[in-house]
Structure formats: C-alpha cells, structure tokens
Amino acid sequence: MRTRPDVGVDDDVLVSVRGLRTHYSIRGSFGQRLVGREAGNVKAVDDVSFDLRKGEVLGLVGESGSGKTTLGRTILGLVRATDGSVRFDGEEITTMSERELRTLRRQMQIVFQDPHASLNPAMTIADSVGHPLRIHKVVSGRELERRVAETLETVGLAPAEQFLGKYPSDLSGGQKQRAVIARAIILNPVLLVADEPVSMLDMSVRAKILALMLDLRRELDLTYLYITHDLATAKFFCDRIAILYLGRIVEIGPSASIYEDPKHPYTQALLRAIPEPDPRRSVPRDLPRGEVPDAASPPLGCSFHPRCPRAFEVCGWETRDLRDLLESRWSHQEEEEYARERALIENLDSLDIPRVDVRLRAASRRGADVLELLEAAREEDPDEPFWRGVRSTRAVDDQAEISWHEPVEPRALDVGPVRVECHLYDEDALAEAERRRVETAGSEKAGV
Amino acid sequence: MIATPVVSVRDLRVYYGTVRGTVRAVDRVSLDIGTSEVLGLVGESGCGKSTLGRGILGLLPESAASDGEVQYGGKNLLTMSAKELRHYRGPELGLIFQEPMTRLNPLMRIEDHFRETLEQHEPRLSGREIRKRSLETLGRMGIPPTRFRQYPHEFSGGMRQRIMIALALVLRPKLLIADEPTTSLDVIVEAQILSILADLRENFGTALLLITHNLGIVAEACDRVAVMYAGEIVEEGAARDVFAEPAHPYTQALLRSTISLETTDLHSIPGAPPDLIAPPPACRFRPRCPEAMSVCEEKHPVEERIDHRRVLCWLHGPHDQIPEGGAEKLGREEISVADEA
Helix, strand or coil, rough: CCCCCCCCCCCCCCEEEEEEEEEEEECCHHHHHHCCCCCCCEEEEEEEEEEECCCCCEEEECCCCCCCCHHHHHHHCCCCCCCEEEEECCCCCCCCHHHHHHCCCCCCEEEECCCHCCCCCCCCCHHHHCCCCCCCCCHHHHHHHHHHHHHHHCCCCCCCEEEEEEEEHHHCCHHHHHHHHHHHHHHCCCCEEECCCCCCCCHHHHHHHHHHHHHHHHHHHEEEEEECCCCHHHHCCCCEEEECCCEEEEEEEHHHHHCCCCCHHHHHHHHHHHHCCCCCCCCCEEEEECCCCCCCCCHHHCCCHHHHHCCCCHHHCHHHHHHHHHHHHHHCCCCHHHHHHHHCCCCHHHHCCCCCCCEECCCCCHHHHHHHHHHHHHHCCCCCHHHEEEEEEEECCCCEEEEEEECCCCCCEEEEEEEECCCCHCCHHHHHHHHHHHHHHHHHHCCC | CCCCEEEEEEEEEEEEECEECCCCEEEEEEEEEECCCCCEEEEECCCCHHHHHHHHCCCCCCEEEEEEEEECCCCEHHHHHHHHHHHHECEEEEEEEECCHHCCCCEEEEHHHHHHHHHHHCCCCCCHHHHHHHHHHHHHCCCCCCHCCHHHHHHHHHHHHHHHHHHCCCCCCCCEEEECCCCCCCHHHHHHHHHHHCCCHHCCCCEEEEEEEEEHHHHHHEECCCCEEHHHHHHHHHHHHHCCCCCCCHHHHHHHHHHCCCCCCCCCCCCCCCCCCCCCCCCCCCCCCCCCCCCCHHCCCEEECCEEECCCCHHHHHHCCCCCCCCCEECCCCCCCCCCC
C-alpha cells in the first residue's frame, strides 16, 4: 500500500488542496513582448484551500470568470498550478511529471459541459467509450467489448447493442451526455469532476442525468467535484458547497447551512437572483449592481466590495469605484447636465489606476469645483457604501485630492459550520473600521 | 382575450423542407399580444419557439414556407413584400437575439451602431437628436455616456446585451421579440436584464414576447405564458394561474421536472419530443402522457377554453366531441430509459 509521508492526514480525505494558485500570464502587444514585458497576469485561482472527503459531493459554484473551471482542471493536473499543493490520496500532484499523472488519471476523470463537443463525431459510441481502456491498455478484444456494453447499460443506454455502432450525431443531447459519463466511469475512477454536466441540456433531461449521477455515486462509490453556476441543481446534488468569486472561495460549508443561512453578501445575492418558477413566492429583489470585474486587475481589498450592499470602511474602496459612481450618476442625467459635470474633471482616466488616493485636476482650475460635484453625488445617495470608504477630500489649488481608507485584506473565518471570507464577521476588521470612523469624524471636526 | 392586441397571430404554420421530409416546426399557432404586455413563450429545444418568434417578424430562411396570418396594424405581415416588411422591422417590430457577443459589429463604435440604426429608420433626425435619443436610451439601460464612443469588445457580456436592448428600443418599437435574451449570462446579470425587460412597459409601453426555456424567468417576468410542445401551443393563460394550476399534462410535467431551490425530488418526463417530420397523428404528447385516453390516439385535440385559459388536451374537453369509449384510460406508452431527449 501507499505510504503516507504526512502525519495527521485525515484518512477520509481524498483530495486536499492547500494555498492553491493558478495564474495565467497575459501576453501583451508585440512591442511589449519584444522588450520582455508581460502585460500582467490573471489570478484564475488565488489561494484556495479545501478538503474533498471520500464519497462526498462538493459543489464549486460561481459565475463565469470565478475560476471554478480552472480550479477543477488544476486539481486534475490538466492545468499546472502556479503555487500551493494538491494531494490526491496523499500524493502531491502539482509536481508530478506528465507520465506519473497519466497513471493517476485512471482514478480521476472529468465530464465536460458540452456533450456535443466531448465526443469525436467520427468515432462510434463503442470506440469513444472504449477509448480509455485502450489508451491505458487495460483490456482489449472481446473483454473490451464486454466492458463497453456493460458500462453503456450502467448509464442507461440499454440495450447496448442499439448504441454501440451509432455515431454521436445519431444521439440526443441526454444520450450523448450518458455516453460521455460512460467513458468517464469505464476505468472505475475514484473521483469524477463534473464541469456543468447538465447546463446544456433541457430541463426535462437535467433531472435524468442528475439522477444517473447520484445512482453511480452509490453503485461505484464515487466522489464528485460538481462545478456549476446553478445554485438550484447544486442544492439538490451536493453535500457541501464552495462559493467562488474571482478566484477565491468566499464561503464554504454544508449545503444546508449555505442555503438556509448564507453568510457572505455575495452568496446572499446569488441566491436572491435565481428566478423562482413559483410566482407566489417571487419577491422583489435588490440585486447587486455591475458584473464580475476583470480578473486581470481585481478590485483592491475584498473583490466583491464594489457590488456589495454592506461594504464598509476597510473593504477596499479606491479610484475605480469613484469612476463607477460618477458614470452611474451620469447615465441617469440629461445630456446637458452630464456634459457640464463631465467638463469639470480634466482627465477621468487617471481614475483607472487602482489607488487609495488620487488628485483630480479641475478643468476650471478650481479644485473646489470637483469637490462640489462629489458633494452633490453624496447628497443624492448618502447611503451608498462608497462614501463610508472615503477618508478625506480637500481642494489643493487647481486639484481635488481624494483619499480612501487603506483596505484590510479579507481572511477566512469559521462562522458556525461554514468558513467565510468577509469583514462583516471579522471582529478585528470591524474594530479597525470603527477606529477609522472616529478618526475621520475627528479630522472633519478639526477642519471646521 | 385581449381587447386590442398589438399583434394577432392566426393559424400560423411554418414548415421547413429538409432532405428527410417536411419539418412542421410551427403548426397552426394562434396568439395575441396586448399593448404593454409581456407574453412568455416556453418549451424545450426543438419545440418551434424560436421559429415562431422569427415567423412573426418574417425572418425565416429561404427553405421555410409559412401560412396563416400575422395581423399588425390592420395588415397581414405574412403577405407583405420584403420591402414593405422592412419598414415595419425596427421602428414597429424589434428583435433581441440570444448571443449579444455576435450581434454587434466589432469594428463599429457604440455611437455608430446607434447612428446607423436611427439614420436608417428615422432619416429626419438631426445629429444632435440622434445623440440625445441614443444616450437617453443607453442611460436607462445603465450604460454611461462616457462609454458612448467605445467599441463592443470594451464591454462585458451583460453590458453588450443591454446595448442590444437599447439598440432595439431606441426606435421605440410597439412589439419586441426577445429570443432567450439571458441564456449566456450569469444569474445576477440575468436578473438585472429581466428587471430591465419587466420595466419596458412602464418606460416605453412596449409589448414583449419573451422566448425562453427557463420557467423561472417566465414566472418572474411575464403576465401571460404560452407553453409550446412539438410545434403547437398546448396551453396558454395568465402566468400566475398556469404555474399555480397547470392544466395540460405536459405543462404539469415540465413544471415538475424543473429544478429550483424548492426541489426535493427529481422528476423527469420520460421519452423524447416527437420527430416533427412525422409527429404522432392525434395528440403529439400522447406517447409520453401519463393521462392518455384512447381518443388521444385517434383524434387531434380541439382547443378548449376554461375561464381565461386555453388548453389543447382531451382531458379538458370538449367532452361532446369525444367519441364513445374514447375516455378509456391508456396511460403512458412503454418507454425505455435510453429513449430520451
């Protein structure tokens, strides 16, 4: 048997992920590459840690760009980790060679989102499903045929003879996804990563594929990593849920707790946004504004703060938030009004560089004019969380100087059965915010 | 029925010619959409819902043949010449597509998209008025004026879809057909777009046909709902009523199979929708229907009205047209697990 170098590794844990980071570098323009400069990198997975226990279904839930797919692929070694560790049954896979990984892949398989693209259109179903057996040289000839037929029947493609010689184009979407699942389980894997396995299928078929996956879990003792954007199927399917936002797990815990008592404002927003098919239950929803920001330059502090209705002093307020605030104000204004206000600030693009202090030059050469604009915006919506982040504003000759409170980086905290990354649950961050509030109030008073 | 519908579809049929035979994608569909009304059209892939939407606007491929009536402003759109129809499309009838990414010209600024649209349809507008109208519509969709001169690639997916909607609305159409407008978007952005669409009637008085496979969206955003199966509308009524008490066995099955946060059991509809080249001769849902009777195999169902609802199912009558012994229960046909959609 395998030896376990680590003391204290939990016997129940199949996959243990610690401090995992997967960064992609962005290739800049030709000129930039010529002088050896990278345009930056995208932190697709950014310091993620969790355990996947044997026999468990863990849901990785997030919107597009949250890094859920990259995380799934990094765990399988399909994408190289930049930093951190992934242990599969005690073995470190981030440093494995391709050859070592290939042996291990018999135990871990993946089902992709698009069943139409996952099967080679020129291969019969028998060839596709039997392919892994051939590649890993497990069996051949008669025995291979027998295994393929048996697996097809396991996934509900029965009688198998009816499907063996068919091509993917002869099959419906649900049947194709069954064939893809058959191919994934034919090597008797321990872990199955299912990346949006039902999102391309019709409602009436989704339930069948999920039921099949639940049956297989029982029959074959499978452990699932279920990657999805759909909180409704995840609720039904998963034992535990991890909510991802811009490469980080912002909340993780047992499904029951996540759905009954979501802690992170992002989780709360996601749950509120799901359209409910029962019109008697639908309630007016307050939705977070905007979309998932660009992962190449994430917001300072907590990545969710620009959209968060409960964000406060230390959440990471900065220049780009001011630009968003002004733009959303202008989009509701009459053209003349907008033109007048826009003309006050000389260069709006200076707000695109993430900073916690900035000097805006007033076109009128009077910094106070820009401050007046800010004051008008604050008066229009004084409850906007943005204003809590502003530490000071002052006019310096022809410029307006604005500074925000230094962000405090969010950290993972255990709150009851869940682990959550949000300052609302962090005593220290709350105390720090209180201290800054007092300080700001004090300096305002002194200013008067 | 609606007092003064914006558009009134009667016995619309759209057939496609294929090498295997004629596909009856839309088969004798009738429906009305009232002023400031949101009608949801739901059904699974291949039921003909997109074809119906395009058929109403006369945007069908050459291989398609259509028949019936689409009454708009006292005229039948189906018998209009292509040239005449072009005058209606845009200022009167708008369309929002599924894929916002592929419908904007990557080489044109947002401003140019709007200028082109308005110059085409309202040539009398001045440059100033064009700008004012465009900015105002974009602003309502939450797109700031600072970004008017940017290119499509500089926007996120949700913003591009809002630009598409603004581009359709800037002409102030009476009827807007939105074909799966949120399918490729994230759930929060989807909800944002839906609330924009729901506000259309207040802001613009536009009637909306919202085509979707997502029942949750219909429940949230629509006044009425039409359920489509195999080219036919099998049930239509107030969204609230239909969802609370679905009358057609297909609607019932579809609602039961939808996975929502309230789901505690998985249900699915056995079998697959029929081949529209040779659909079942009488009721098209009969092979999958748990309530099927012998009449369902023999006679095509006749539309029956119950209160403000219409249903295409023998269970609801008209009972005097069911032949003797026709009410005998048959139940569902034997369907193997593998025979599915």
